Amino acid sequence: MTLKEQILQGIPSELPAKKQYPEGINRAPKRKDILSIEEKQLAIRNALRYFPKKWHKELAVEFAEELQDFGRIYMYRFKPDYDIYARPIDEYPAQSKQAAGIMMMMQNNLDPAVAQHPWELITYGGNGAVFQNWAQYLLTLQYLATMTDEQTLHLYSGHPMGLFPSSKGAPRVIVTNGLMIPNHSSPDDWEKYNALGVTQYGQMTAGSFMYIGPQGIVHGTTITLMNAFRKILKKEENPNGKIFLTAGLGGMSGAQPKAGNIAGCVSVAAEVNEKAARKRHEQGWVDVLVENMDDLLDRVRKAQANNEVVSIAYIGNIVDVWEKFDEENIFIHVGSDQTSLHIPWTGGYYPVDISYEESNRMIREEPELFKEKVQATLRRHAAAVNKHTAKGTYFFDYGNAFLLEASRAGADIMAENNIDFRYKSYVQDILGPMCFDYGFGPFRWVCASGKSEDLDMTDQIAMEVMQEIMEHSPEEIQLQMQDNITWIADAKKNKMVVGSQARILYADAEGRSKIAKAFNDAIASGKIGPVVLGRDHHDVSGTDSPYRETSNIYDGSKFTADMAIHNVIGDSFRGATWVSIHNGGGVGWGEVMNGGFGMLLDGTPEAEARLKKMLFFDVNNGIARRSWARNEGSLFAIKREMERSPNLKVTIANLVEDDLLKDLF
C-alpha cells in the first residue's frame, strides 16, 4: 500500500499483526496504576469503541495487558509501518492544502528524531502528547485527508470527534487538550482520566503540533541571558570574559552553554551526571569539559583574563562551585539554576558530598534520608548564592522551582516582607518586562516544501524586514530588535534544525505581521513554497500561568485564565488554520492554561488578509491585558499601537498615587 492509501484507509480493514516493541527506542515510563477494577473495565470499553466488534475479544486482552504493564492503552498494534516525519506538504493526500499542512506538522511532532517517546505519541516533557493512542492518529489523518475547506475537525484531547460543516474562513481544526472542570484538575485526575482514555496532557507545542526541537529553547535561553547581562552591565560593556554560573546539562538545561556562547559570555554549567555532561560535550553543545575543581578554577581565570567567549562543563555538584568561587573570590556576573527542582525527590536535584551513584541508591532504598539530604543541600546552595549576590552577582530563578523548593527547605531565600522571594524569576525580571510586555515573543515558521533553500530564503526575508522596521523603532524596543536581527543573521550557522525546516524568532506584532506578509508575497511570486506560521505558547498572550508567563502581572489577575481563552477564540475567527487550548504545560496540570495557533500561508490574497487580522490580535490581546495590569512596557506599547491602528480602542488604566492608599485601612 502507498502512503496515501494507508492514510486514506484510517483504521485498517484487516486487523494488523501484533507489534514487537523495537530496541533502542526511548520508551515512556510506566504510569501510575490508579484505576479501580471497574474503571479498568471502562478504560477497555472506551478503547474498543474505535474498532469493529469482531476484533474485540483479541484486542480486549491485549489492551488489558498494555494497561497493566504501562498504565495506559497506546494501541501499539495500530502504529503504522510507514516512516513518520514532516514530509513535503504535497506528499500528503488532501483535498485541503491547509489540512495537508496540519498533517505535516503532526507528523513532525511524532518523528522519532524529534519526539521523546515516539511510540507513546509523546513529543516532549515526559507527557506532552499529540494523541492518546494510535487509533486517534489513524482516524485524524483520515479525516484530514478527506476534509474540504468548508469543514472543521474537532479534536478533544487527541480524539477526533468528527468533521462539522463550517466555512472557508473558519479554522480547519479546533484542538482542546486536558480541559477539565476546574475542581477535577489535580495531578491524579490527569493520571485517572488519561488512563480512562478521555483526556491527555498536551504540554504546549506537543498537542498543538508546533514543536520545533531544541531551537526554541536555545533561542529563549539566549534572549534571557543577553538581557540578564544587560541588566547589570554598563552600556559600553559586553559579556565577554564575564561569568554566567548555572547547573544542569540535561534535556532543556543543555541549551545553556550554547546560549552562553551566542550571548558572548563565559558560561560554567555544573552537572552531576557524568554521562549527561559528556554527551553535551560530544554533541558540541559545550566547548570544554572539566573534571576537577582546580582545573575549573584555572580555566575560568584564564577565560576571564583573556575576555573569552567559552562554555565550560564541570562534572560535579553546583553547590561546590558556588562555595569555591566565593572562597577564591571569583566574581560571578550572572547566576541561575536549571536542575529539575520541579521533581526534587526522584533525581531532579542531587545532594552535595554524596556520589551520583550513592544518591540514586538512596532514592530507591532510603527516600526519606534522600529528601533530608536534598533539603540540607538546598540550604547550603541558597547560602552560597546569597554570599555572591551580596558582592553584586545578579541571580534569577529559571522557572525550575529553585526558590520554591529552597524556601520549603527553610533556606534563607525570602524577601523582607516574608511573602516574596529574595530573587525574581526570569519572567518577572527579564522576559516579562523586557519582551512580553512589548509584544516580543517566540514567533516561528516552518517551510512546508521541506527544502532548506526555502528556509535560507525566509531567514533572509525576515532579517531584511526586521532591519527595515528597526530604522524607525522607538528607543524602548531597539535592543530587542537588534538581538533578533543578530539571531536570524546567525541562525543557519548555529545548526539548530531538527525535523521540519523551522525557524524561531522573537518579534512583536509589527515584526510578525510584516515578516508573514513578506513570506506570503515570496510564495505568490514562486520564490518559496507554502509556509506554516505559529508560535510557542510561552508567549505574550497565549498563556495564563501565574508562576511563569504571567508572573509579572501584579493586579491579582494572574490567577485568572481569561486572556488565554480570549486569545484562542479571537484567533479562531480571525483566520487561524488551527487553534488549540490546553490545561497543563511546563508548570503542571491545573497550573496553567495555554493556547496557540497554526496558519498556512499559500501566497493568496486571502492568506494576506488572514495573517494581518490574526497576528495583530494574537499579540495585542496580551499587551492590552498586561497594560490593564499597569505594566509599564505594555502601557507604552498599546498606546503606540492605538495611535497607528484607529480601529483599536483599549481601556487604559488610570494610575493611583501610593500615598492615597496608605491610611485608608
Ligand SMILES: NC(=O)c1ccc[n+]([C@@H]2O[C@H](COP(=O)([O-])OP(=O)(O)OC[C@H]3O[C@@H](n4cnc5c(N)ncnc54)[C@H](O)[C@@H]3O)[C@@H](O)[C@H]2O)c1
Ligand atoms: N524557564 C524555562 O524556559 C525553562 C526552560 C527549560 C527548563 N526549565 C526548567 O529547568 C529544569 C531543567 O529542565 P531539563 O529538561 O534540563 O531537566 P533534566 O532533568 O533533563 O536536567 C537537569 C540536570 O540537572 C542535573 N543536576 C541535578 N542536581 C544537580 C546538582 N545539584 N548539581 C549539578 N547538576 C545537577 C541533573 O543531573 C540533570 O542532568 C526543569 O525544572 C524545567 O522545568 C525551565
